Amino acid sequence: MSKNFQHLVSTAVPIAIENIDTDQIIPARFLKATTRDGFGENLFRDWRFESNDTPKKDFVLNNPIYKGEILVAGKNFGCGSSREHAAWAIADYGFKVVISSFFADIFKNNALNNFILPIQVTDEFLDKIFSAIEKDPATQMEVDIEKQSLKIVATGEETRFDINPYKKTCLINGYDDIDYLLSLRKEIESYEASREFNF
């Protein structure tokens, strides 16, 4: 599967809860893996499953009506721990886009580093998305990275979102930060030579 994408039309999964922290996205006891794979099955583990592993019927990921490659969540999504496992779990489950009215900083970086697009919209637009999905779970969202636009297809309501030009290029082309940093080797060495102490 190619990691990069420019354009996506998909239904969305709504979780209208604020301050969803990374401990909810992937609880600490699932951080013991030493690879990046397989975290999707424990995404939102304790909201999704009873302690005896039976699915909780009232949780949205267990409701077959809701599906798609877009997750929509309340404000301050991804707060708390820096665990990139949260982004891995979201990606591994199959989400490519997360929409919220506010993202925690570290999560936002982690998401972008895993080719998940965090789209920040206004509180008002987020409400519009939630009510559109409430009315019709099959409602589709259209994401265009090049144009930086997000559209609720059924209503035609559209908003633009911010993404910095560097990350946009990375996302569209599937580049990562290390490729760029490795290309700066000469500059890094000359910076080091210019400092007497390590601070």
Added chain:
Amino acid sequence: MGKTLFDKIWDSHVVVSKPGFPDAVYINTHFIHEVTSPQAFDGLRKRGIPVFRTAKTRATADHNVPTIDQHLPIKEALSRKQVEMLTTNTKEFGVELYGLGHPYQGIVHVIGPELGITLPGMTIVCGDSHTSTHGAFGAIAFGIGTSEVEQVLATQCILQYRPKRMKIEVNGKLKKGVVSKDIILYIISKISASGATGYFVEYAGEAIRSLSMEARMTICNMSIEMGARGGLIAPDETTFEYIKGREFAPKGADWDKSLAYWKTLYTDADAAFDVVLTFDAADIEPMITYGTNPGMGIGVTQHIPTLESLEDKEKPSFKKSLDYMGLEPGSGLLGKKVDYVFIGSCTNSRIEDLRMVADFVKGKKKADDVVVWIVPGSKQVEAQAKKEGIDKIFEEAGFNLRQPGCSACLGMNEDKVPAGMYCISTSNRNFEGRQGPNARTFLASPLSAAAAAITGKVTDVRELV
């Protein structure tokens, strides 16, 4: 116009700044631990590249380690594998490891400062959000994800956009029974769990200045709990006094030169912040959280907000949170029974925290039906506590002094609070399930936690000191 402390340090670490690109920022010190590093080392292997500057990364095992019988092999297979992998990775790539059994082992944010690795003016990162702790020394320190850990291992640099700057001033003097943990819980309760997202915070004002280094670390540690990228405090005599003579601190002529530089690390009088917030220390009482994010805090004598006092949109999350906690909107917490007391974590597990608790509990006994875990932040803290006879005081009080690690702060090892039980905890997060599936957390200061250990319930410690 003058510069903020943050900008002085940032500017002196920018290796490349290109329009449209994030800054490539040089990192002086990189801490790693077993949980967020294996995939980064794997990345290096796949690319066929080494660790670029091995001496600038230090490793320890803390998140997963048991806090009893550390001399025995780790029982839990996955934890053992992760800790073993840290050993093999650090060996293969030539990184120094303070693993289990090493006299320097401990929670990564406790050992950096106590070993004199953390110094003013540094840039410091770690795959752990509480890296902000090191900002107490006047360093730019922040948590990163594993892809970024790989970046730093590969290039000693990280790509970052410069955050906005916020100043938080706490003026005046703290009242009796109120300590640094209460200051930071108070600030977060006022500005919310996302109130500083996008900012780097500088803490200032008389109440901050008068704190010890360890108390300052508690403040900076929880910067992330209001969303801040990090928090820092300008270094001063308290800072220099703390660093001098520590294992890896500069010595002799290097010390003099370093000191001269560190004394330039302050915010210029005419520097501008994007936001300035001011609080009065006299308004702060011992704090406790009632909900499932650190912004949901109140003074210990106050009441949980009522549903009516909230905006409609906030109500579902608030209700979910109180349902989880088994608490009623509008109720008070004083006298609420607690089952567990956890004194530990990178927020409050240093020797001063243990001394504060020992002073308070000396000659007292814990309540019968409370389990009390004291988990020192490092082997050095543990050794010092024993040297001072603090271990005896805890033993007589019925407290269980364990071995160093992150422990019940996040329950990755066996130290979990059972479902439905209430734990008053000196850690930093009260998220659902944080201390164990369905465990319920009240965040508080070491002093308030000690008071609850003695009475068996949420207590206003001011009545006992």
